[in-house]
Amino acid sequence: MNTKTIPVGQDILSPAKQAAADLRADFTRRGIFIVNIVSSPGAGKTSLLEATARHWGGQHKMSVLVGDLATDRDAQRLSPLAPTVQLTTGGACHLEMPLIKKGLEQLGPIETEFLFIENIGNLVCPASHDLGEHLRVVVLSTTEGDDKPGKYPKMFRTSQVLVITKTDLLPYVPFSVDSAVADAQLIQPDIQSIAVCARSGEGIAEWCEMLEAARDRMVASRDDHAAVH
Amino acid sequence: MHEASLVRTLLDKVATLLKEHQGEAVEEVCIELGPLSGVEPLLVQSAFEMLAPQYSLSDAKLIIHEIPLEAKCRDCGALFEIKNFRFRCELCESSAVQVVRGDEFRLLNITIRQAVDNEASA
Ligand SMILES: Nc1nc2c(ncn2[C@@H]2O[C@H](COP(=O)(O)OP(=O)(O)O)[C@@H](O)[C@H]2O)c(=O)[nH]1
Ligand SMILES: [Mg+2]
Ligand SMILES: [Zn+2]
Numbered sequence: 001m002n003t004k005t006i007p008v009g010q011d012i013l014s015p016a017k018q019a020a021a022d023l024r025a026d027f028t029r030r031g032i033f034i035v036n037i038v039s040s041p042g043a044g045k046t047s048l049l050e051a052t053a054r055h056w057g058g059q060h061k062m063s064v065l066v067g068d069l070a071t072d073r074d075a076q077r078l079s080p081l082a083p084t085v086q087l088t089t090g091g092a093c094h095l096e097m098p099l100i101k102k103g104l105e106q107l108g109p110i111e112t113e114f115l116f117i118e119n120i121g122n123l124v125c126p127a128s129h130d131l132g133e134h135l136r137v138v139v140l141s142t143t144e145g146d147d148k149p150g151k152y153p154k155m156f157r158t159s160q161v162l163v164i165t166k167t168d169l170l171p172y173v174p175f176s177v178d179s180a181v182a183d184a185q186l187i188q189p190d191i192q193s194i195a196v197c198a199r200s201g202e203g204i205a206e207w208c209e210m211l212e213a214a215r216d217r218m219v220a221s222r223d224d225h226a227a228v229h
Numbered sequence: 230m231h232e233a234s235l236v237r238t239l240l241d242k243v244a245t246l247l248k249e250h251q252g253e254a255v256e257e258v259c260i261e262l263g264p265l266s267g268v269e270p271l272l273v274q275s276a277f278e279m280l281a282p283q284y285s286l287s288d289a290k291l292i293i294h295e296i297p298l299e300a301k302c303r304d305c306g307a308l309f310e311i312k313n314f315r316f317r318c319e320l321c322e323s324s325a326v327q328v329v330r331g332d333e334f335r336l337l338n339i340t341i342r343q344a345v346d347n348e349a350s351a
Contacts, residue, residue, distance in 0.1 A: 005257075005340045006250060011333040012239050012260075094231055125231035128267035128334075153314040154267045154332075187314050189324030 013128065019097045023132030027115070028222050033215035034115045036133035038155060040148075041121030043141040044165035046074045047198035048207075049116055053081035055204050060212065063110050065103040066118040067095045074118065083107060094125035100132065113215060127154040134218055135211075137161040138184075142169045146180035149187055156184050162193040163207065168200055232268050235334055236276040240284040243339055247286075252341030255289040259338050263331025264298045264314070289339075298331035 011017070027034055037045045049064060056062065064084040066074040075086035085106045087099050095117065117133065119126045138159040140148055143166060149156045156162070162184050164177055181193045194210060196203030239260070247255050258277075262270050270293050277291040298311040302318035302325065309319035316326050 001253075001342055001344060003256060003340055003342050004250070004252070005338050006246060007338045008242075008246070008336045009338075010242075011335050012235065012242060013334060016238075092231075092234065096234075124267070128231065128235070150314065154265050157265065157314075157316070157328075157332075185324075187316055189316060 013130075016097055017130050020130035020132040023097070023100070024134060027132065028134070028218060031215075031219055031222075032110075032112055032115050033135070033211070033218055034117065034131070034133040035211065036117045036119060036126075036131050036136045037139060038119045038123070038126045038136065038159070039121060039139035039141075040123050040144060043121070043139045043144065044198055045118045045121075045139050046077055048139060048163065048165060048196065049078055049118060050081060051196075051198040051201060051204045052116075052208060052211075053078070055201070055208050060114065060208075061112045062114040062116060063107055063112040064116045064118065065100065065107070067099070067120045069093075069120065083110060083112070089120060092120070093122045094120050094129055095131060096129055097131065114211065123148070123152040123155045127152070127158050135160055135214055137163055139163045139165055140180060141166045142173050142175040142177075146175045146177075147183060149180060149184035153187050156187045156191065159188065159191060161210070162191050164193065164195040165198060167195050167197040167202060232272040233276045233280065235268060236273060236280055239277075239334070239336060240280055240286060242336060243286060243289065244284045246339055247341055250341055250343070252343050254342045255286050255339055256342060257290050257292055257340040258336070259292045259294065259340075261294045261296055261333070261335040261337050263296045263333070264311075265328065265332035266334050268334060270295060294337070296331055298328065300326040300328050302326050 039045050062082045064078050064082055065087055067087040068074055069091055070088055072086040075084045078084040085103045087103045117131055136159045138155055177195050184191050194203055194207050196207055243255055243258055281287055281289055300311050301308050302323050304323040304325050305321045307318055307320040317324055318326055
């Protein structure tokens, strides 16, 4: 009997990251822009998606995979506005690639420009899981406090956009949009920020324009790439 | 709490390696965790102890190396440690910094017991 040390040196998530990268490449080819929306529970992800669908009103096609621990309440809210599949994790605190793949099968052959993934309400675990998205958006509501970015560094570090929601409540809560953005920028200097109110529609046009521009950039760089090869 | 799901992924990998190398048992599993790994080392340790028997790896001991968060400055090339999640270059204050270490859940190596030295004789 002898012992032997086998060197590995591998991120245990590397197979999952590869699956995510493959999905992203496939959707880039098809011109579908994937947005992974993360936040704490109740920050306003579903409301933001409802407002987005209303704003576009069919002008841009969107589909949604919405994750929750249980119930299909969010899918019921979104289905009248866009093709939606509810993913229930039965307790798991975040979405992973196999569930996304299953959701995509259920969604069927979609003709869409945007695929939104509403993640499980949780600012910790979803940060570690690439779901093949082109853009990760972290949603922070004005009732959660402007000191949250620093407390959840991985989530803010891995996001490209910060959406501050429920701006209609600003007069009633001690929340500074500037402080929240500054705190997030310490962790992610490149983060883009937008303040919105899903109830009044304030900021929704700007949010939609940001998404359209980001998708245009994806399509342009894909075509540039194709031209070179 | 996703430590359990990550530890399952780890144990899967370890069990596969043990099989590939035709070992009898795993003695040690060495991993590296940094401040942006997204997991809590204590929770990883207890999840490992709880789940290892399900993978027939009851003998395996988990060794966690806690490492600092390290980054490289894209402007001046400096390598430095990021403290308090302040992503600025230590030398030039640039914000164009790239994390190079401390943001993964990394399996470093495993130590296995073998009946005979299969690979040397192969
Ligand atoms: N006052 C206010 N409430 C909002 C706004 N957006 C969402 N909410 C409320 O916040 C709660 C949680 O919203 P929801 O979209 O379900 O959050 P999710 O859990 O992140 O999907 C609901 O009661 C919404 O009506 C907003 O802009 N202003
Ligand atoms: Mg929701
Ligand atoms: Zn520098």
